[in-house]
Amino acid sequence: xxxxxxxxxxxxxxxxxxxxxxxxxxxxxxxxxxxxxxxxxxxxxxxxxxxxxxxxxxxxxxxxxxxxxxxxxxxxxxxxxxxxxxxxxxxxxxxxxxxxxxxxxxxxxxxxxxxxxxxxxxxxxxxxxxxxxxxxxxxxxxxxxxxxxxxxxxxxxxxxxxxxxxxxxxxxxxxxxxxxxxxxxxxxxxxxxxxxxxxxxxxxxxxxxxxxxxxxxxxxxxxxxxxx
Ligand SMILES: CC(C)(COP(=O)(O)OP(=O)(O)OC[C@H]1O[C@@H](n2cnc3c(N)ncnc32)[C@H](O)[C@@H]1OP(=O)(O)O)[C@@H](O)C(=O)NCCC(=O)NCCS
Numbered sequence: 001x002x003x004x005x006x007x008x009x010x011x012x013x014x015x016x017x018x019x020x021x022x023x024x025x026x027x028x029x030x031x032x033x034x035x036x037x038x039x040x041x042x043x044x045x046x047x048x049x050x051x052x053x054x055x056x057x058x059x060x061x062x063x064x065x066x067x068x069x070x071x072x073x074x075x076x077x078x079x080x081x082x083x084x085x086x087x088x089x090x091x092x093x094x095x096x097x098x099x100x101x102x103x104x105x106x107x108x109x110x111x112x113x114x115x116x117x118x119x120x121x122x123x124x125x126x127x128x129x130x131x132x133x134x135x136x137x138x139x140x141x142x143x144x145x146x147x148x149x150x151x152x153x154x155x156x157x158x159x160x161x162x163x164x165x166x167x168x169x170x171x172x173x174x175x176x177x178x179x180x181x182x183x184x185x186x187x188x189x190x191x192x193x194x195x196x197x198x199x200x201x202x203x204x205x206x207x208x209x210x211x212x213x214x215x216x217x218x219x220x221x222x223x224x225x226x227x228x
Contacts, residue, residue, distance in 0.1 A: 015156060017163045020057045020064035020076060027073035028053055028066060035146035040111045044099040051095040055088055056080065056143065063140075063167050067147075067156050075147035077160040079168070082139045082177060089122045140173040145187075161194040169214045176212040 020028060029049045036042045041049060056064040056078035064078035080088070099106075106112045142164060147156045168176055178196070180187050188208070196210040 015074070015159055016068040017065055017159065020066040020078070022054065022057055024066045024073055024076075025050055025054055025057065028064075028076045031073070031076060031146050031148045032144065034149060036144075038111065040115050043103075043106055043109060043111060044096060045103070048092065048095050048099045051092050052088070053078065053144075055091055063164070063171065065160060065163050065167065067160050067163075069151045069154065069156065073148075074151040075145070075156045075160055077142065077145040077164045079140055079142040079144075079164065079176075079178075081173070082141050084141065084143075086122045089119055093123065137175050138173045139175045139177050140168040140171070142176055142178040157190045158194055161190070165212070165214060169216070174214055174216075176214060177209065178211075179207040179209050182206055182208050 029046060032049060032053065033042050033046075041052060053064070053076075056062045059080065061084065062078065062080040064076065066073050067075045069075075100112075142161075145157060145160060145164075147160075165176065176196070178191070180191065183206075188210075191210050194212070196212045199209040199211055201209070
């Protein structure tokens with residue numbers, strides 16, 4: 001079902017959601033910078049964000065969705081199968097290095113310093129899985145979700161998560177996983193409302209891990225969000 005524009009999927013009774021395309025990158029990066037100001041990825045600058053989010057949009061293993069409100073991009077969600085982090089880090093390494101060369105003071109920024117050991121481990125070699133995901137299950141990571149501040153509180157994150165779930169299930173995954181800063185109560189409430197549960201296992205000191213089992217669909221084939 002479309003709303004008249006090619007490639008936009010209209011969820012019955014809800015906003016338009018479709019697979020993100022590179023032409024959405026500028027809007028997604030702007031929403032990302034607003035929602036994740038002070039996070040490592042934002043500190044590294046727009047070129048770095050273009051590279052990393054561009055990877056989620058174009059990589060065949062990943063999924064990126066964009067939601068529209070009043071015909072404007074209002075939010076995004078993206079993710080990839082667990083195990084993606086090593087490949088992504090190798091892909092973005094040259095851009096990250098260039099970003100740091102341009103902003104050497106960031107090497108002393110606590111957010112950047114904190115991430116260096118994990119990044120070094122990822123670059124050193126493949127891991128059994130990211131974030132210690134249980135082996136043998138097809139687990140898809142929700143890596144980033146954000147809604148522009150002007151459109152928050154309208155249920156768009158909830159719609160994005162439902163659409164993301166559908167897409168992961170359609171791609172053959174059985175479980176979703178994400179990590180969230182422990183002090184990000186708005187996001188935690190949104191995940192709880194969408195049916196995610198916290199893993200009992202300890203994650204890193206300032207992060208919680210949430211998971212969601214994807215019950216197989218019975219009968220229908222499920223929605224698909226067109227790549228345009
Ligand atoms: C977290 C975020 C994506 C929520 O987007 P949203 O579209 O406003 O969320 P929704 O309207 O779908 O709300 C779903 C639920 O989330 C919770 N929630 C949303 N905003 C909240 C807030 N400011 N405070 C507390 N709970 C909040 C509520 O439980 C809400 O359900 P309710 O409206 O029935 O109470 C948005 O605040 C955002 O982009 N934040 C910055 C980026 C970020 O932190 N992303 C997550 C990183 S892991």
